Amino acid sequence: MPERVRAAYQAEMRAARVATQAEARWRHLERAHILSQPWPWPHTANHIAMFALAVAQRDRREALGQVVRIIVAAPGSALDRYPEGNTGRARVGLTQPMPVPDDLAAVLQAA
Numbered sequence: 001m002p003e004r005v006r007a008a009y010q011a012e013m014r015a016a017r018v019a020t021q022a023e024a025r026w027r028h029l030e031r032a033h034i035l036s037q038p039w040p041w042p043h044t045a046n047h048i049a050m051f052a053l054a055v056a057q058r059d060r061r062e063a064l065g066q067v068v069r070i071i072v073a074a075p076g077s078a079l080d081r082y083p084e085g086n087t088g089r090a091r092v093g094l095t096q097p098m099p100v101p102d103d104l105a106a107v108l109q110a111a
Contacts, residue, residue, distance in 0.1 A: 001111075016049065029049055033046045043076075
């Protein structure tokens, strides 16, 4: 993971940890997910963080969806088979591409 992407990813993960509102935590985890998709271990770590938040919120559907995503994240990244821009949530299809926010696209393009 290039340093610029790593710094942006870590900033989003840190923001997710310190956010006081659940919606803000999810938003930061989703943004971190978009940044992490090309790299197996950060991608998997992001889904583990999403799983932990889902469990803390007692959201069974989201937690189960994250278990599936934890299993497929590393292989999908390693094989370059991931849906660009996908936010990583269980309410979004595993293979559904989504628009990448402009600021994140700039970070990823620079990589």
